[in-house]
Amino acid sequence: MSPFHLKVYDLVSKIPKGKVTSYGFIAILLGKPRAARQVGWALFNMPEGLDIPWWRVINSKGFISIKxxxxxxxxxxxxxxxxxxxxxxxxMVDLKRYNWKPKSSSLHLCP
DNA sequence: ACGGTGACGAGAT
DNA sequence: TATCTCGCCACCG
Known part of the structure; x- marks a missing residue:
């Protein structure tokens, strides 16, 4: 369990009900704009007990991209x-309509 | 070590 | 618009 994965889980858990976002956007918020594939890897290997709204994460085209x-x-x-x-x-989901835009105040990062 | 893989993404065709 | 190609990078055998 890498620190990056933990950050992914923490951030995804902040996506409000009724909103979605993309793997790449999560990577950007975590300061690693080229780690979209690692975000997907983190969700693929998600611990069971953690109660994370993983279904609110889709790809940048707006499609469900789960395997x-x-x-x-x-x-x-x-x-x-x-x-x-x-x-x-x-x-397919309408990203324009349901896109999540977090408030900068709700992001306490800076590792 | 090293090449193949993939819940990704952007640009080219 | 629909595919195709390539860059990306952690993981795996």
Missing amino acids: NPNAPKQLQKELLEKEGIAVSDKY
């Missing part, structure tokens, strides 16, 4: 729809 057999696309689609987010039959 974990334990959490199929269909499940992520249902979880998003349950909080009022429209998901197309091709697993």
